[in-house]
Amino acid sequence: MSAKDFLQKLSEASGVTGYEHAVRELVIEAFRPYADEITVTTMGSVIALKRGARDPKDKTPAPKVLIEGHMDEIGLMVTEIDHGFLRFTQVGGFDVRVLLAQEVIVHGRKELRGIIGSRPPHVLTDQEREQVIPMSDLFIDVGLPDERARELVQVGDLITIARKMTALKNNLVTGKAFDDRSAVVTVAEALRQLSTMKHTWDVYAVANVQEEDGAWFGGAFTSTYQVNPDVAVALDVSHADQPNTTEINAVPINEGMGIAMGPNVHPRVHQKLAEVAKANEIPFQVTAYAGPTGTDAWAIQIVREGIPTGLIDIPLRYMHTSVETLSITDLERIGRLLAAFCASLDDSFLKELKGETNGAEEEIRQPQKATRKPAKKRR
Numbered sequence: 001m002s003a004k005d006f007l008q009k010l011s012e013a014s015g016v017t018g019y020e021h022a023v024r025e026l027v028i029e030a031f032r033p034y035a036d037e038i039t040v041t042t043m044g045s046v047i048a049l050k051r052g053a054r055d056p057k058d059k060t061p062a063p064k065v066l067i068e069g070h071m072d073e074i075g076l077m078v079t080e081i082d083h084g085f086l087r088f089t090q091v092g093g094f095d096v097r098v099l100l101a102q103e104v105i106v107h108g109r110k111e112l113r114g115i116i117g118s119r120p121p122h123v124l125t126d127q128e129r130e131q132v133i134p135m136s137d138l139f140i141d142v143g144l145p146d147e148r149a150r151e152l153v154q155v156g157d158l159i160t161i162a163r164k165m166t167a168l169k170n171n172l173v174t175g176k177a178f179d180d181r182s183a184v185v186t187v188a189e190a191l192r193q194l195s196t197m198k199h200t201w202d203v204y205a206v207a208n209v210q211e212e213d214g215a216w217f218g219g220a221f222t223s224t225y226q227v228n229p230d231v232a233v234a235l236d237v238s239h240a241d242q243p244n245t246t247e248i249n250a251v252p253i254n255e256g257m258g259i260a261m262g263p264n265v266h267p268r269v270h271q272k273l274a275e276v277a278k279a280n281e282i283p284f285q286v287t288a289y290a291g292p293t294g295t296d297a298w299a300i301q302i303v304r305e306g307i308p309t310g311l312i313d314i315p316l317r318y319m320h321t322s323v324e325t326l327s328i329t330d331l332e333r334i335g336r337l338l339a340a341f342c343a344s345l346d347d348s349f350l351k352e353l354k355g356e357t358n359g360a361e362e363e364i365r366q367p368q369k370a371t372r373k374p375a376k377k378r379r
């Protein structure tokens with residue numbers, strides 16, 4: 001399956017944080033042809049293992065590399081049924097300015113189509129018309145009278161945005177939940193490419209649950225604990241360049257990716273990713289994060305005694321809206337980088353990470369110029 005087709009399947013599926021089952025089935029189906037083993041963690045994350053080709057005389061266990069993206073998405077949740085209209089809250093952080101007039105799917109006892117409505121502009125005061133309508137004033141209309149709505153929907157039911165992926169020019173696509181299912185696409189792409197490459201490390205391709213809760217990264221913590229990798233690379237979306245953009249670390253779309261730097265990233269893993277990108281003529285820029293990156297990398301880095309972790313930024317416009325936009329070309333390049341990175345890992349790199357070589361100090365230095373100011377927080 002092409003990267004574009006897989007992204008379409010994933011993005012059009014529903015899987016709000018904590019309820020990823022439908023997406024998980026698609027991920028397992030995509031990983032299966034390239035994996036020696038697939039497990040699902042108690043939390044629900046998918047772990048696909050592709051074993052490295054070791055020298056048969058070498059009886060030491062193969063080192064492990066983990067590459068991951070999160071497969072959950074932000075969504076809404078019913079809080080009240082009010083004369084047949086559904087009041088709601090959000091799971092994760094939507095851009096509330098653009099929720100009005102979205103078409104949604106209410107996952108009640110059966111799936112119901114609905115729309116997000118509010119009072120029409122004609123009846124608003126001048127002041128109200130100027131303001132973003134707070135979520136508490138929005139409601140979902142599924143067209144049902146109160147009694148029937150209560151039969152089919154209950155408080156706590158989930159709601160997702162109904163949105164088909166659309167192709168734009170220049171190999172760009174737009175849709176929902178590219179955050180972070182586009183990362184899962186790059187991980188699948190890496191697995192596919194590794195099937196025709198030699199690699200000596202065991203590769204763990206992981207699709208994690210529960211990132212968008214924004215607080216505890218339950219999927220990443222638990223799956224990383226289970227795998228206990230020697231090195232890990234997290235992938236998440238970051239803000240792409242667009243008009244009026246003042247975002248720090250904005251990476252231009254169709255020009256590769258960001259390879260993150262900062263305390264949330266192991267400098268040697270960063271450097272290795274950059275070296276492999278250069279050797280394969282894959283474009284990238286260095287992105288600078290002065291603190292926690294707000295991604296799974298933050299969790300992965302502090303599992304057990306600490307995991308040397310890298311982070312790749314996927315350039316994405318309009319994050320946390322239903323028209324997230326990215327480049328398929330970028331995704332393909334990132335998949336290629338991930339595969340080449342995994343294939344490049346050898347015993348000497350492992351020794352460097354474990355501090356068993358002297359050359360490490362010299363190599364751990366600030367890399368190429370960082371772009372703009374350091375980041376505070378994102379996602």
Ligand SMILES: [Zn+2]
Pocket residue numbers: 179180212320379
């Ligand atoms: Zn997000």
